[in-house]
Amino acid sequence: MADMEAQLATTSPSMKPQSRVILWTAMRCCSSAFERSIRELQGVKSLYEPHLTSFYYGPERQNEFLTDEDLLSNSLHTYDYTDQILLADYEGCNAVFAKEMAFYIPKERFARYIEGDFVNFKHSFLIRDPRKSILSEWKAIVRSGLDYTSTRDASGSGVKGHAKLYELLDFIRSTGREVTVIDAADLLKNPEYIMQVYCRQTGLPYDKKMLTWTPGEVEDWATKNKRFYKEWHWNAMYSSGFGKLAPPRDTSQLPSIPEIIPAIVKEDIQKSIPYYEAMHKFCVKVDP
Structure with a gap:
């Protein structure tokens, strides 16, 4: 999917008139539901985590956690090449929206997304209280048959995801750029108002x-995340809107969730709270 989208890139992306928006987030912040909402807009091209392939599979990959042989070491999945997916011209679309995990982006590339061809991009952030997001993340990891400790060490799980999101927000704000910050709790409480403000x-x-x-x-959620997409995206795929619950999934064949939350999960939650609170100060205020 990423390769096919990148082939649409023009030779002069800075000349395109389309609006460009990136939603930066961390795991389990209701970002899939947010993106699912954006997909209902006509004339808007929605991109699912373009840099997932760069982070997990490409020649510059940041870890070796995922090992899908169809994608691993694909020479096209460099960060520069994947950037072209964000810059591509999509026929029939007057706006491009990308949902992206902040931890996919190496810190030394932060400046890339506010300069040059990216100078007119709008940056937004979706955050969530780690007492909810990390707990949900731990459960999804267990359901996927993975070990939380090894997963968090190899990727942007746990406190790493919230810390990287804060670092990126702090960097972009330090340049004087305006950002839009949404709290998932506010989104679920008043989706109409929040989405109006966001748009x-x-x-x-x-x-x-x-x-x-x-x-x-x-389709592209499954294409990029073949092994785990149902464990991670079930609610967003099978719900019918914000706060409209998906039908229960048959989990009888999946690992059960332990009754006791591991100490490492609790530790990650506590370490993530200061990052969340620092970002929350900039959130869109919910209409009382």
Whole structure:
């Protein structure tokens, strides 16, 4: 999917008139539901974590946690090449939206996304209280048959994800750029208001239709995350809107969730709270 999208890039992406928006986030911050909402907008190209392939599979990959042989060491999955997916011209679209994990981006590349061809991109952030996001992440990792400790050490899980998100937000704000910060709790509490504000601040076209969607699998979610996409995206795929619960999944064949939360999970939660609180100060205020 990433390769196919990148082939659409023009030779002069800085000349394109399209609006460009990136939603930076961490794991289990309701970002899949957020992206699912954006997919309801006509004329908006929605991109699912373009740099996932660069981070996990490409020649510059940051770890060796995932080992899908179809993607591993694909020479096309360099960071520069994947950037072209964000810069590509998509026929019939007047805006491009990308949901991206902040931890995919090496710190030395932060400046790349506010300069040159990226200078007109709008940057937004979706955060969530780690007492909810990391706990949900731990459960998803267990359901996937993985070990939380080894997973967090090899990727952007746990405190790493929240710390990197804060670092990126702090960097972009330090340049004087305006950012839009959304708390997942506010999004779920008042999705209509939050999405109206989000669209107004980022330049995306608001449509009330984006508050609901038809349940079903999303092709490129599965393509990029073959092994685990159902464990991680079930609620977003099979719900019908913000706060509209998906039907229960049959988990009888999956590992069970331990009754006692491991100490390392609790530790990650506590270490992540200061990053969350620092970012929360910049959140869109919910209409009382």
